[in-house]
Amino acid sequence: MSRHWWQMTPAELAMKLQTDINRGLRVAEAQRRLAQDGENRLQTKNRLSPWKLFFTEFADFMVLVLLGAVVISVALGEWHDALTILAIVFLNSILGFVQEYRAERSLEALRELSAPQAHVIRQGARKTIPASQVVRGDLVLVEAGHRVPADLRLLEVTGLEVDESPLTGESIPVPKTNRPLDSPQLELGDRKNMLFAGTTVTRGRGKGIAVATGMHTELGKIAGMLAESEAGLTPLQKRLEHLGKILVLVCIVICVLVGVIGIARGEDFRLMFLSAVSLAVAAIPEGLPAIVTIALALGVQRMIKRSVIIRRLPAVETLGCATVICSDKTGTLTQNQMMVTTCYLGGKEIEVTGDGFAPSGHFKWQGQEIRPLEDSSAFPDPSGLRMLLAAGLYCNNADLELIPKTKQWRLTGDPTEGALLALGLKAGLNRERVKRLAELEFTSERKRMSVLVEENGARFLYTKGAADLLLERSTKIRWWGTEVALDERHKQQLFQAMEKMARRSLRILALAYRPWTAEKSTLSEDDERGLVFLGMVGIKDPVRPGVKAAINLCRQAGIRTIMITGDFPVTARAVGEELGLLRRDGLVLTGTELDRLSPAELRRIIGQVDIFARVNPYHKLKIVQALKEQGEIVAMTGDGVNDAPAIKEADIGVAMGISGTDVTKEASAMVITDDNFASIVAAVEEGRGIYSNIRKFIRYLLGCNIGEILTMFSAVLLRLPFPLLPIQILWINLVTDGLPAIALGVEPTERGLMQEPPRPPQEGIFSRGLGYKVLIQGVTIGLITTAVFSFALKTGASMPVARTMSFCTLVFSQLSYVFACRSETQPLVKMRLWTNLYLLGAVAISGLMQFMVVSHPLARRLFQTVALPPSAWGIVFLGAIGSVVAAETVSWVGRYVKNKLA
CATH class of the missing domain: 1.10.287 (Helix Hairpins)
Known part of the structure; x- marks a missing residue:
C-alpha cells in the first residue's frame, strides 16, 4: 500500500517527486513539468455560451x-x-x-483564492514566480502573511502557524511540524506537516515541497465538487410545473367539450371555435409566472432592509419551507474572532465582555464592574490585574486596525495575540509607552514567547505560553495582592481552575513576569526561569449576539438546526450547549465516525445528530445529501471555501456577506450581509409569508378562471346563448388577473406563521383546502353569473343587455372575491381593510376600467356592450356580494371543521 505524503520522510519525498530537497528542481525540469501537468490553476467545466x-x-x-x-x-x-x-x-x-x-462565476471566484506569487528554490537559487507556475516537486518558502500557493509537505518549520479555517472551519491557527506522521487516516486539520493551497500563514516561516497543484490540491477537489453538483428545482418551481400540466389538460378537455357540444347543437363553427379557444386562454393564468416573479421580487426588496440579499428569486420560498438548517460554526454561529472572556488571578475569575477584536468591553468581578487602571476596593488586587493585562499586551506582535467603511476591526497577526491585544486596550493600556529590547519568539516546540521591555526606566521580562510550562519555570505566584512562593497548594488550585475553564471549551494561556536586573539586553531560554506566575486567561471564539434566540425561534417554527464544523468535538459541544442547540438526547458525530457509517446507517441516525465535528468538505456534502434523501428541505449556511460544495448542493445555500469568501457567495442563493444567523430567521418568516401570498393569488386567479369557464360551459349545458363573447373573456382576464392579483402578492405577513411547522416537502400547492376553496368559489361565480344572464333574458331584457349584465357580474364578482382571498385563517370581517392599500387601489382601478367599458361609446362598440339602467346595476352588485358571502361561508365551514378535528 502506498504511503501518504504526511507519512513520508524527506528522503522518500525526494525519491517520489524526483527532486532535490536542498536545491530544488532544475529550471528546465520545472518547465517540462509545467508543460506536462498544466498551470497551477483551478479549472472549470466547459460552460454553455x-x-x-x-x-x-x-x-x-x-x-x-x-x-x-x-x-x-x-x-x-x-x-x-x-x-x-x-x-x-x-x-x-x-x-x-x-x-x-x-x-457560473462561482468557480472563477475560486481562482481568486490562489496566491498571485510564490517564493521557490530552483537550482539552489531563491526565485519569486507567479503562483500559476508552481509545479510538483518545487521547493516553496512561506512566511507570515503569505497565502499558500499549492499543497505542500513541510520540510522545515520555525514557529509556523497557519489559518486553515477556510478549508477546515477550525477557528484557531494550526501549529505545524515537519515530522512524519504515522497514521494512514488523518483529516485535513490533523495533517500537521502539510500546508494547503488557499490557506494563510499567520506566524513563523517554513519550507515545503509541492505535492499537488491546480485541481489536484484540496482546494481543487472542492472546485471539482462544485462543478459537478447540479442545482435541482425548488419546491415552488416543482409545484408550478405540476400546475401548468394540469392547466394544459383542462384546456384540451374544455376545447373539445365546448366545440363538440356547440357543433352538435348547430352553432356557428367559427363562433364555437373562437369561444372554445378564448376559454382555453382564460383557463391558463398567463400572468401567474409574472405575478410569482413580482411577488418574490417585492419580497426581496423587503429582505434587503433586513440584511438579506437574494441572488435567486425562488430561494425566498424555498427557505420558507426549510425543515433543516445546517450551519457552519466558525464565522456563522460564532464570530471567528478570538476573544478573552475570562481572566484568572489569585484564585479569582474575572469576566470580560466585548465583541470579538473590538477593543471595547467591561471587566466584571462577582457581578460588579471594575476598572483595571483605577485602584479600588471593588477588587482585591487591581495592580496584579494590570500586570496580567500588560503581560498579554507587551508580549504580543499583533496589530488591530479600524476599517472606517465597515466599522470592523481588522487583525494583522495571530488571532490569539489579537485577543490579548484587544484585552489590554479594553483596560486602557498603551503599548507605545514601553520600549521592546529583545524577544524570544513562540514556536510549537517551545509553546511560549518572551519579551524584554523597558517601562519608565525599569526593565521587565514578560512571558506567555502554556500554563503547565510556565508553572515549571515559575518560583513565585501573584496571590491576593502579594507575591508568594509557588507551592503545591497553589498548583493544585490552578489545575482545578484550568479543568473548569477547559470544560467551557476555553483555550487557556498563562502569563508571567520577572523584574530584569541583568545588564545585558539579549534573551536566552535560561532567562525564562524564576518567573512570577501572574495568572491565566481563557480565550474562545464567542457566539454571535442573537444566535441563541434565533435557534430557539427556529425550533418553535419546527426547523431543526444542525452545527457542522471542522473544529474539535469538545469545542463544538460547548458551543452547542451554550446556544441551546444540542438536545438532551442529541448526538455529536465526528468525521471519522461518519466515514465508518454506510449510507443506510447514516440515514437512520442523522435525525439524532445535532453536531457534526471534525469534518471535511466531503463530509458536509455527504450530510446534506443524506438529509435530502430523507425528504428534508435543507438550508446550508457558511462562509469558508469548505462550505461551497455543500451550499450549492443544498436546497438553498446561505453565505455570510462580511466573512464569506467570494466562492461561497457565488455558490449561494442567499447572502446575509450582517453575518448574523438571526437574519436567516427573518428570511424564513419572509419566505413563509411570500409563499402564503402566492397561494392567495393562485386561489384568486384559478377561482376566477373556473368561474369564467363554468359560466360558458353551464350555458352550453342549459342550451342558453353564450353569455360572454370572446373579446369580453379576454378583457376579463386583463382587468381582473392583473393588478388585483399583484396586490395580493404584497399582503402583509399574517401573525403566527413562525409558530407553524414547515410545510411537508411533498405538500401540493392545493393542499390544506385550497383546491376545495378554489372549486367552490369558481362554481359559485359561474352559477351566479349564469343565473343573472338567465334572469335577464327571462324578464325580457335584450341579448346585449343580458350579456352586459353577465359581463359586469363576472368582473365585479371577481373583484369582490379578491378580498376574501386575503387570508386563509381569518374571516374578512376580522381583517382591517386599510392594511393593504395597494389592493384597494388595484380594485378601484379595475372597477373604473369596467365602468368605462359599458359607459364610453367607443368602448361599447369595441366590446359590444350597452349602458345599463340602475335596476340592472343593482342585480349585478347583488350577485357580486353573493360571491363574497359564498366565499366567506366556505372559509368559515373549513375553519370550523379543522378546529373540530384538531
Missing part, C-alpha cells in the same frame, strides 16, 4: 404553456394579448439567464 444558456430558459414547462397561449392569441387575432404574453416570457427568461450566468 451565453446564447445557449439564454435559450435553455425556454425549455421550462410553464414557458412552453405560455408560448402555446401566444399561438392561440394570434389565431384569435389578438395581437396585443400575444405581444403581452411574449413580453412576460422574455422578461422571465432574462431574469433566469442573469441568475444562472452569475452562478
Whole structure:
C-alpha cells in the first residue's frame, strides 16, 4: 500500500517527486513539468455560451404553456394579448439567464483564492514566480502573511502557524511540524506537516515541497465538487410545473367539450371555435409566472432592509419551507474572532465582555464592574490585574486596525495575540509607552514567547505560553495582592481552575513576569526561569449576539438546526450547549465516525445528530445529501471555501456577506450581509409569508378562471346563448388577473406563521383546502353569473343587455372575491381593510376600467356592450356580494371543521 505524503520522510519525498530537497528542481525540469501537468490553476467545466444558456430558459414547462397561449392569441387575432404574453416570457427568461450566468462565476471566484506569487528554490537559487507556475516537486518558502500557493509537505518549520479555517472551519491557527506522521487516516486539520493551497500563514516561516497543484490540491477537489453538483428545482418551481400540466389538460378537455357540444347543437363553427379557444386562454393564468416573479421580487426588496440579499428569486420560498438548517460554526454561529472572556488571578475569575477584536468591553468581578487602571476596593488586587493585562499586551506582535467603511476591526497577526491585544486596550493600556529590547519568539516546540521591555526606566521580562510550562519555570505566584512562593497548594488550585475553564471549551494561556536586573539586553531560554506566575486567561471564539434566540425561534417554527464544523468535538459541544442547540438526547458525530457509517446507517441516525465535528468538505456534502434523501428541505449556511460544495448542493445555500469568501457567495442563493444567523430567521418568516401570498393569488386567479369557464360551459349545458363573447373573456382576464392579483402578492405577513411547522416537502400547492376553496368559489361565480344572464333574458331584457349584465357580474364578482382571498385563517370581517392599500387601489382601478367599458361609446362598440339602467346595476352588485358571502361561508365551514378535528 502506498504511503501518504504526511507519512513520508524527506528522503522518500525526494525519491517520489524526483527532486532535490536542498536545491530544488532544475529550471528546465520545472518547465517540462509545467508543460506536462498544466498551470497551477483551478479549472472549470466547459460552460454553455451565453446564447445557449439564454435559450435553455425556454425549455421550462410553464414557458412552453405560455408560448402555446401566444399561438392561440394570434389565431384569435389578438395581437396585443400575444405581444403581452411574449413580453412576460422574455422578461422571465432574462431574469433566469442573469441568475444562472452569475452562478457560473462561482468557480472563477475560486481562482481568486490562489496566491498571485510564490517564493521557490530552483537550482539552489531563491526565485519569486507567479503562483500559476508552481509545479510538483518545487521547493516553496512561506512566511507570515503569505497565502499558500499549492499543497505542500513541510520540510522545515520555525514557529509556523497557519489559518486553515477556510478549508477546515477550525477557528484557531494550526501549529505545524515537519515530522512524519504515522497514521494512514488523518483529516485535513490533523495533517500537521502539510500546508494547503488557499490557506494563510499567520506566524513563523517554513519550507515545503509541492505535492499537488491546480485541481489536484484540496482546494481543487472542492472546485471539482462544485462543478459537478447540479442545482435541482425548488419546491415552488416543482409545484408550478405540476400546475401548468394540469392547466394544459383542462384546456384540451374544455376545447373539445365546448366545440363538440356547440357543433352538435348547430352553432356557428367559427363562433364555437373562437369561444372554445378564448376559454382555453382564460383557463391558463398567463400572468401567474409574472405575478410569482413580482411577488418574490417585492419580497426581496423587503429582505434587503433586513440584511438579506437574494441572488435567486425562488430561494425566498424555498427557505420558507426549510425543515433543516445546517450551519457552519466558525464565522456563522460564532464570530471567528478570538476573544478573552475570562481572566484568572489569585484564585479569582474575572469576566470580560466585548465583541470579538473590538477593543471595547467591561471587566466584571462577582457581578460588579471594575476598572483595571483605577485602584479600588471593588477588587482585591487591581495592580496584579494590570500586570496580567500588560503581560498579554507587551508580549504580543499583533496589530488591530479600524476599517472606517465597515466599522470592523481588522487583525494583522495571530488571532490569539489579537485577543490579548484587544484585552489590554479594553483596560486602557498603551503599548507605545514601553520600549521592546529583545524577544524570544513562540514556536510549537517551545509553546511560549518572551519579551524584554523597558517601562519608565525599569526593565521587565514578560512571558506567555502554556500554563503547565510556565508553572515549571515559575518560583513565585501573584496571590491576593502579594507575591508568594509557588507551592503545591497553589498548583493544585490552578489545575482545578484550568479543568473548569477547559470544560467551557476555553483555550487557556498563562502569563508571567520577572523584574530584569541583568545588564545585558539579549534573551536566552535560561532567562525564562524564576518567573512570577501572574495568572491565566481563557480565550474562545464567542457566539454571535442573537444566535441563541434565533435557534430557539427556529425550533418553535419546527426547523431543526444542525452545527457542522471542522473544529474539535469538545469545542463544538460547548458551543452547542451554550446556544441551546444540542438536545438532551442529541448526538455529536465526528468525521471519522461518519466515514465508518454506510449510507443506510447514516440515514437512520442523522435525525439524532445535532453536531457534526471534525469534518471535511466531503463530509458536509455527504450530510446534506443524506438529509435530502430523507425528504428534508435543507438550508446550508457558511462562509469558508469548505462550505461551497455543500451550499450549492443544498436546497438553498446561505453565505455570510462580511466573512464569506467570494466562492461561497457565488455558490449561494442567499447572502446575509450582517453575518448574523438571526437574519436567516427573518428570511424564513419572509419566505413563509411570500409563499402564503402566492397561494392567495393562485386561489384568486384559478377561482376566477373556473368561474369564467363554468359560466360558458353551464350555458352550453342549459342550451342558453353564450353569455360572454370572446373579446369580453379576454378583457376579463386583463382587468381582473392583473393588478388585483399583484396586490395580493404584497399582503402583509399574517401573525403566527413562525409558530407553524414547515410545510411537508411533498405538500401540493392545493393542499390544506385550497383546491376545495378554489372549486367552490369558481362554481359559485359561474352559477351566479349564469343565473343573472338567465334572469335577464327571462324578464325580457335584450341579448346585449343580458350579456352586459353577465359581463359586469363576472368582473365585479371577481373583484369582490379578491378580498376574501386575503387570508386563509381569518374571516374578512376580522381583517382591517386599510392594511393593504395597494389592493384597494388595484380594485378601484379595475372597477373604473369596467365602468368605462359599458359607459364610453367607443368602448361599447369595441366590446359590444350597452349602458345599463340602475335596476340592472343593482342585480349585478347583488350577485357580486353573493360571491363574497359564498366565499366567506366556505372559509368559515373549513375553519370550523379543522378546529373540530384538531
